Amino acid sequence: MNTADLIWLNGEFVAWEDAKVHVLTHALHYGTGVFEGIRAYETERGTAIFRHQDHLDRIEASAKLYYMDLPFSKEQLREATHELIGRNGFKSCYIRPLVWRGYGPMGLNPLDNPVEAMVAVWEWGAYLGEEGKRDGVRARVSSYRRISADSLIPHSKASGQYLNSVLAKIESEKAGYEEGILLDQRGLVCEGTGENLFIVKDGKIATPGFNSSILGGINRLSAITIAQDLGYEVVERDVARGELYTADEIFMTGTAAELTPIREIDDQAIGTGEPGPVTRAVQEVFEDALHGRSDRYADWLDIVPQVAPAK
Ligand SMILES: Cc1ncc(COP(=O)(O)O)c(C=O)c1O
Numbered sequence: 001m002n003t004a005d006l007i008w009l010n011g012e013f014v015a016w017e018d019a020k021v022h023v024l025t026h027a028l029h030y031g032t033g034v035f036e037g038i039r040a041y042e043t044e045r046g047t048a049i050f051r052h053q054d055h056l057d058r059i060e061a062s063a064k065l066y067y068m069d070l071p072f073s074k075e076q077l078r079e080a081t082h083e084l085i086g087r088n089g090f091k092s093c094y095i096r097p098l099v100w101r102g103y104g105p106m107g108l109n110p111l112d113n114p115v116e117a118m119v120a121v122w123e124w125g126a127y128l129g130e131e132g133k134r135d136g137v138r139a140r141v142s143s144y145r146r147i148s149a150d151s152l153i154p155h156s157k158a159s160g161q162y163l164n165s166v167l168a169k170i171e172s173e174k175a176g177y178e179e180g181i182l183l184d185q186r187g188l189v190c191e192g193t194g195e196n197l198f199i200v201k202d203g204k205i206a207t208p209g210f211n212s213s214i215l216g217g218i219n220r221l222s223a224i225t226i227a228q229d230l231g232y233e234v235v236e237r238d239v240a241r242g243e244l245y246t247a248d249e250i251f252m253t254g255t256a257a258e259l260t261p262i263r264e265i266d267d268q269a270i271g272t273g274e275p276g277p278v279t280r281a282v283q284e285v286f287e288d289a290l291h292g293r294s295d296r297y298a299d300w301l302d303i304v305p306q307v308a309p310a311k
Contacts (some may be wrong), residue, residue, distance in 0.1 A: 002123040004088040008080045009118045011072065013087065019118065026101035026113045031160020033100030034062035037194075037255040038081075040121075042091040043292025045303050049085075049095065050255075050290055052078060052302035054218045058157060063099050063115075065156040070099060071115045078302070081119050086307030094124035094256070100159070127194070127256035128178055133283075136263030136275050137178040139192070141241065142168040146213050148185035154213040165193040179252070181244070181265065184212045189239040195254035196220035198227075199239060199247040200278045206243075209236035219253035219286075222300065226285045229296070232278060249276035251283070258290065259283045 007019035027033035036059045040049045056074040063070055070077070081095055097119045104113035128137050147154055147164045154161070164182070172180035172193070181197065184190040189208055191197050196217040198207045205227050208214055227234050244250065248271040250262040259282065261275035275283075289297035 004084075004090070004093075004121050006084060006087055007118060007120045008084045010116050011080075013084065019120070021116070022103040024103050024106060026104060026106070026110050027159060029106070030101075030108065030110070031158065031163070032066060032110050032113075033098055033159035034059055034066060034068070034157055035096060035098040035159060036157065038095040038097070039255050039258075039290070040085055040090070040093050040095060040304065041291050043301065043303075045292055045301070046306060047085055047091055047304040048292050048301035049081065049304060050302075051218050051222065051300050052081070054221075055097075058216070058218065059097055059099060062156040062158055065153045066158055067111060068099060068101070068115045071117050077117070077119065081121075082304045083307060084119055084121055085304050088121055090121060090123065092123070093121045096120045096122075098159075124256075126258060126260075127254070128260045132178060132260050133258060134275075136261035136270075138176075138264040139179040139181050139262050140172050140175060140177040140266050141244070142171055142180035142182050142193075144168045144171065144180075144182060145187075146182035146184050146190040148213050150185065154215060155210070157215060169193040179257075179262070183241060184208075186212075186238075187241065188212055189241060189244060190214055191217075192252050192254070192257075195252035195257045195260070196223075197239075198223065198251050198253070199243055200249035200251075200276065201243070201247050203232070203278065205232050205234045205278065206237055206239055207234065208239050212238060217253055219255060219259070222289065222297075223251075223253045223259060223282055223286060226289065226297075227278075227282050230281055230285065232282075244270075247271065249279045251275070251279045253286075259286045 101113040168180035
């Protein structure tokens with residue numbers, strides 16, 4: 001991981017090595033934090049944060065679902081992120097805001113613990129590799145089910161909930177696959193450990209909806225819009241496990257993985273075993289949108305005002 005010079009912590013810009021919390025931080029023990037994963041890309045108009053406002057809205061919603069008010073306004077977080085990127089001198093980077101219950105009472109009711117916030121940025125390449133984006137990755141269906149709304153809140157991008165993804169990710173990598181696909185509590189397809197899933201059959205696209213316990217991915221929405229604008233039919237519906245193996249094409253979307261095709265699941269080739277034409281068409285426009293090469297989706301970009309790096 002490439003570090004940066006500065007991290008924004010509770011309103012201050014501090015050196016990377018000084019961005020510390022107390023060991024009795026509530027979130028460290030009980031997972032009471034919510035976070036975002038966001039990316040900024042170098043574009044002709046300058047460094048551009050992809051769908052920044054949507055990510056800020058989602059962290060606010062995630063926090064609310066766990067009884068937290070953001071300790072800074074979304075506009076303050078937005079401006080802090082701009083300044084952080086500028087002062088670190090990054091042209092493109094990954095952005096990680098985190099809001100969490102801090103040091104205070106150690107009981108399970110966190111409502112008297114302070115709510116803290118930080119934003120970190122670092123340079124991070126394609127999560128499943130450039131090769132993965134080009135040729136597709138191999139995935140397995142995880143033996144772990146996605147957390148259900150019976151016991152947690154799948155809508156919230158909450159730190160503690162990620163133990164579910166961590167287990168599935170470890171399991172899939174140990175078994176020699178690049179990604180794990182989780183089924184929901186009903187045994188229907190949900191999503192990857194950090195990505196939403198799309199299947200293509202006979203030219204039509206389907207993706208699981210909120211009743212499958214998905215995280216409402218922002219790139220999922222972008223892919224749906226792009227696919228529809230390209231003239232494809234996109235349906236949000238339950239997807240049975242068997243449909244994975246008989247699909248013509250499958251791809252995943254997420255901030256870290258961007259749009260990555262899947263070429264094999266459980267050792268079965270998907271379609272021809274190579275990314276198909278629908279995946280390629282959506283991926284191409286999606287990449288253009290991310291990198292500011294698309295006028296049509298230009299308003300998805302939050303351009304970072306230029307400031308001199310702190311060095
Ligand atoms: C569990 C999970 N599902 C889906 C996604 C995709 O969401 P997004 O497209 O907003 O990055 C992510 C990544 O944030 C995730 O962690």
